Amino acid sequence: NAGVMQNPRHLVRRRGQEARLRCSPMKGHSHVYWYRQLPEEGLKFMVYLQKENIIDESGMPKERFSAEFPKEGPSILRIQQVVRGDSAAYFCASSPITDQETQYFGPGTRLLVL
Amino acid sequence: DQQVKQNSPSLSVQEGRISILNCDYTNSMFDYFLWYKKYPAEGPTFLISISSIKDKNEDGRFTVFLNKSAKHLSLHIVPSQPGDSAVYFCAAGIAGNQFYFGTGTSLTVIP
Numbered sequence: 214n215a216g217v218m219q220n221p222r223h224l225v226r227r228r229g230q231e232a233r234l235r236c237s238p239m240k241g242h243s244h245v246y247w248y249r250q251l252p253e254e255g256l257k258f259m260v261y262l263q264k265e266n267i268i269d270e271s272g273m274p275k276e277r278f279s280a281e282f283p284k285e286g287p288s289i290l291r292i293q294q295v296v297r298g299d300s301a302a303y304f305c306a307s308s309p310i311t312d313q314e315t316q317y318f319g320p321g322t323r324l325l326v327l
Numbered sequence: 328d329q330q331v332k333q334n335s336p337s338l339s340v341q342e343g344r345i346s347i348l349n350c351d352y353t354n355s356m357f358d359y360f361l362w363y364k365k366y367p368a369e370g371p372t373f374l375i376s377i378s379s380i381k382d383k384n385e386d387g388r389f390t391v392f393l394n395k396s397a398k399h400l401s402l403h404i405v406p407s408q409p410g411d412s413a414v415y416f417c418a419a420g421i422a423g424n425q426f427y428f429g430t431g432t433s434l435t436v437i438p
Binding site for chain 2: 217219246248253254255256257258261269271272304306313314315316317318319320321
């Protein structure tokens, strides 16, 4: 059973470009969470999604950031018009419906904005 | 506004001894707590959890203690092994809602 997959593992963008981060949850998991880790900081919750639904987006910046988890395919975290402050590691986690509290993390995508 | 705090950024322990990692939280409504372990360039890995109805949960060498009145939890690793060297994050929240993570404690187990 493959774990949570994230791609790309590393992403370099110039200021003003768009970044698209993908997350495939573990098989059978219907809940996806996105976190951001800035250098020297802990994991900050961004958004919690189920298939085709955003459950909690209280941690998402109000502008430029969006997330989706379509019926088919991976969850996407999209950052428009990236700025240098967006440089961070972005982790995705998934959990099964039977144990929502235990989250299984992917390896992360390291975004560098030049 | 840091709802979960890990005040020790680093800890060094001799192999075979006990490692104690501490975590404090501010919200008395939190009812579920987890510890994760993270190696460089990898995602966090779930270690152990505890709900607020218990004050102790044990899994092999790992034991988590919860003191609800003090809003404090700790992770004990005994005996510590060099492979335990990693960053440990605690997380707390209300079951079914978002979880808040601490900033992590980097544990080094010295052979």
